[in-house]
């Protein structure tokens with residue numbers, strides 16, 4: 001499994017921490033940004049969404065200040081289910097019920113420790129299918 005990861009300047013430091021957490025565990029592709037210099041979050045949300053959609057069962061992580069810009073942008077792509085999560089229980093449900101394929105984190109509103117727990121919980125959870133698949137099938141326009 002390759003994880004596509006991206007952030008804007010507000011999420012840059014957390015992105016670097018997440019990469020350290022992944023090293024030796026998961027393969028990942030860093031789509032930027034590559035410094036704390038101010039950038040525009042949609043550039044990175046689109047890059048990660050495209051990476052995720054180009055792979056079977058692709059998955060991504062996006063990080064900005066609130067998470068909202070990244071989630072709003074990524075969810076413009078049909079087939080992307082980007083879930084803004086700030087807690088391990090929410091990220092587990094995002095996978096179990098929504099089969100989210102991008103986890104979005106709000107860097108300015110979550111501690112590093114909670115962010116890592118939120119990520120681990122997401123990757124340890126499994127989609128439950130059944131009635132949840134029926135609901136997901138109704139999402140795309």
Ligand code: RB5
Nearest residue numbers: 010064065066067068069
């Ligand atoms: C950047 O200042 C901030 O607006 C961005 O990281 C994000 O929170 C947007 O949704």
